[in-house]
Amino acid sequence: MSEVRTRFAPSPTGYLHVGGARTALFNYLYARAQKGKFILRIEDTDQARSTEQSYHQVIDSLKWLGYEWDEGPEVGGPHGPYKQSERLHIFKEYSEKLVAEKKAYPCFCSADELERKKKQREAMGLPYVYDGKCRNLSAEEVAEKKAQGHEHTIRFRTPAVATDGQGTREPGRAGASKEVVVEDIVQGTVRFDTALIGDFIIVKSDGFASYNYAVVVDDHLMKISHVIRGVGHLSNTPRQVLIYEAFGWQVPHWAHVSEIVGSDHKKLSKRHGATPITAFRDLGYTARAFNNYMALLGWSSPDGREYMTIDEQKTLFDVARCSKSPAMFDVFDLAKAAEVDLAQVSIGELETYLFPKSKLNWLSNQHIRATNDAQFIEEILPFVRATAVVPEAECNAQNARLTGILLSLRVYLDTLGQIKNYLADFYLPFAPQKQNYVSSEYFNDEKFSSLAAAFKRLIEQMGDNGDTLNAEAIKDAVNQVGKEAGVKGKPLFMTLRLASTGRLEGLELPVYLGLLGKARVLDRLEKMISLKAAS
RNA sequence: GUCCCCUUCGUCUAGCGGUUAGGACUCGGGAUUUUCAUUCCCGCAACAGGGGUUCGAUUCCCCUAGGGGACGCCA
Numbered sequence: 001m002s003e004v005r006t007r008f009a010p011s012p013t014g015y016l017h018v019g020g021a022r023t024a025l026f027n028y029l030y031a032r033a034q035k036g037k038f039i040l041r042i043e044d045t046d047q048a049r050s051t052e053q054s055y056h057q058v059i060d061s062l063k064w065l066g067y068e069w070d071e072g073p074e075v076g077g078p079h080g081p082y083k084q085s086e087r088l089h090i091f092k093e094y095s096e097k098l099v100a101e102k103k104a105y106p107c108f109c110s111a112d113e114l115e116r117k118k119k120q121r122e123a124m125g126l127p128y129v130y131d132g133k134c135r136n137l138s139a140e141e142v143a144e145k146k147a148q149g150h151e152h153t154i155r156f157r158t159p160a161v162a163t164d165g166q167g168t169r170e171p172g173r174a175g176a177s178k179e180v181v182v183e184d185i186v187q188g189t190v191r192f193d194t195a196l197i198g199d200f201i202i203v204k205s206d207g208f209a210s211y212n213y214a215v216v217v218d219d220h221l222m223k224i225s226h227v228i229r230g231v232g233h234l235s236n237t238p239r240q241v242l243i244y245e246a247f248g249w250q251v252p253h254w255a256h257v258s259e260i261v262g263s264d265h266k267k268l269s270k271r272h273g274a275t276p277i278t279a280f281r282d283l284g285y286t287a288r289a290f291n292n293y294m295a296l297l298g299w300s301s302p303d304g305r306e307y308m309t310i311d312e313q314k315t316l317f318d319v320a321r322c323s324k325s326p327a328m329f330d331v332f333d334l335a336k337a338a339e340v341d342l343a344q345v346s347i348g349e350l351e352t353y354l355f356p357k358s359k360l361n362w363l364s365n366q367h368i369r370a371t372n373d374a375q376f377i378e379e380i381l382p383f384v385r386a387t388a389v390v391p392e393a394e395c396n397a398q399n400a401r402l403t404g405i406l407l408s409l410r411v412y413l414d415t416l417g418q419i420k421n422y423l424a425d426f427y428l429p430f431a432p433q434k435q436n437y438v439s440s441e442y443f444n445d446e447k448f449s450s451l452a453a454a455f456k457r458l459i460e461q462m463g464d465n466g467d468t469l470n471a472e473a474i475k476d477a478v479n480q481v482g483k484e485a486g487v488k489g490k491p492l493f494m495t496l497r498l499a500s501t502g503r504l505e506g507l508e509l510p511v512y513l514g515l516l517g518k519a520r521v522l523d524r525l526e527k528m529i530s531l532k533a534a535s
Numbered sequence: 536g537u538c539c540c541c542u543u544c545g546u547c548u549a550g551c552g553g554u555u556a557g558g559a560c561u562c563g564g565g566a567u568u569u570u571c572a573u574u575c576c577c578g579c580a581a582c583a584g585g586g587g588u589u590c591g592a593u594u595c596c597c598c599u600a601g602g603g604g605a606c607g608c609c610a
Contacts, residue, residue, distance in 0.1 A: 011610045044610095046610065125536040126536075126537075127536070127606060151608095196538060197606095200607090203608085211609070211610045214610095231603090232605070233605090234605075235538075235606070236610095258541080261602090265603075298548095300548055304558055306558080323541095325541050325603095326604095327547065358546085359547065360560095361560090362560055369573090492569080493569045503571090504570060508570090
């Protein structure tokens with residue numbers, strides 16, 4: 001079998017969002033799974049909407065996600081150029097060929113005229129199909145109109161469509177249509193009637209190729225074997241098939257995967273989840289987790305595995321296992337975010353609309369915990385810096401206390417960004433929170449003061465090991481306090497926890513206090529003791 | 536309006552004529568962790584509805600309802 005070649009072909013008219021990213025992922029994974037090639041092509045033939053800035057945003061997002069394209073912008077390849085705006089001469093060459101063969105023809109209908117006719121059809125409750133007015137213009141008429149300077153488009157002459165003398169077509173008239181059959185790996189066999197398609201534009205009046213035409217020429221020339229894209233493109237496919245047939249080219253394998261919908265069951269739009277991919281990066285999701293989550297949207301592994309590394313996905317992925325039904329991108333609380341444009345809000349605000357217990361978060365936590373220590377530290381450092389809580393001089397991978405804290409806290413993190421919820425406790429002055437202790441049975445026990453005082457005396461005798469305390473020594477101290485006071489078990493432990501940290505939950509105590517360091521622990525003990533005395 | 540597609544626990548999904556309809560996230564309960572989290576058990580929770588076909592339908596066909604998408608000189 002010939003080489004599998006897939007492509008992702010974004011148009012640089014905005015940022016990359018989950019829908020597009022997942023399509024890119026599927027193309028990338030399929031190419032890798034089949035030991036084929038993954039190609040990136042930029043479809044920037046919409047002059048009005050394509051921007052350089054958007055191009056860079058899309059490229060940045062793809063790089064963050066880690067989809068290495070074998071051919072495309074920046075890396076080149078044998079079938080370039082890979083930006084459609086640089087392929088105009090190619091489209092021109094092929095469209096002229098179609099016109100010469102009478103498979104396409106110039107159309108002089110104005111946009112206004114077409115718009116009017118379209119509205120008429122709509123008013124009558126009929127589907128809009130081009131009426132074929134310019135279909136049979138003679139060579140003289142064409143030459144004349146061109147000479148008069150009329151703008152024109154090039155339309156594809158859709159085969160076997162009925163037209164009457166006036167050029168008005170009757171869709172659905174018996175014998176007037178041809179069936180186009182699309183064999184789709186995901187959708188199965190889907191049939192379309194050409195009468196409902198009509199003669200469509202392949203070259204716009206500005207001379208640029210239209211999507212349906214450019215995509216065919218490029219996919220053919222770039223030897224794309226599998227076209228994997230959203231179902232939204234399915235209804236365009238018969239037009240493309242018609243073009244392949246007109247050129248006598250072999251059609252690629254089609255795979256139209258389900259669309260991703262938001263929590264309101266509507267196609268992802270700016271208001272719900274069409275958040276830029278970069279926002280998830282900025283929130284502190286790792287690309288590994290995000291890819292894992294996206295892979296599960298519409299695809300499942302044969303053995304039911306859900307936590308997967310990208311390498312595992314590269315061997316397991318098969319577009320044939322993709323689901324036809326839409327998958328919900330269910331990570332934002334849309335009820336809460338009503339009236340809010342999630343694509344516009346700050347990262348901080350965006351975070352408040354995230355479901356805290358989403359599957360994405362769970363997967364993210366799993367991936368964070370699976371990351372090796374050095375990589376984890378490297379990845380989380382920028383988020384640590386962003387909190388501005390840790391002194392810059394200590395904010396590096398060589399700082400043992402910092403890395404110790406980060407590694408201990410890792411298990412709590414769903415995103416790297418959540419580190420900001422934990423750092424203040426270790427770096428900022430102790431500020432006891434009343435609700436953490438007032439109603440605690442341990443705080444209200446008469447032994448609280450004596451136990452805390454005894455513990456404090458033992459801590460005072462300890463050596464301050466470079467801003468950290470020795471966990472073993474703390475463990476011994478706890479036991480000694482208990483022995484002397486004749487208290488053991490939970491009351492002992494919880495009392496000392498509360499007295500030395502001001503709270504009832506947290507890391508394993510010896511580790512916790514060790515990381516806090518002598519000065520901070522003593523400070524907490526003093527404050528808690530006086531709080532108790534004042535109560 | 537026309538065409539196309541979709542419909543299994545709240546969510547992601549497995550299933551491809553015979554299963555106690557499975558797994559994961561969430562949720563509830565329990566165990567371990569002298570705290571929280573983790574981990575480990577247990578549990579709650581689904582085949583949209585109606586007709587067929589069949590000895591037998593979640594699975595195949597039709598209809599209804601609901602949802603989505605496409606009907607551009609946008610991709």
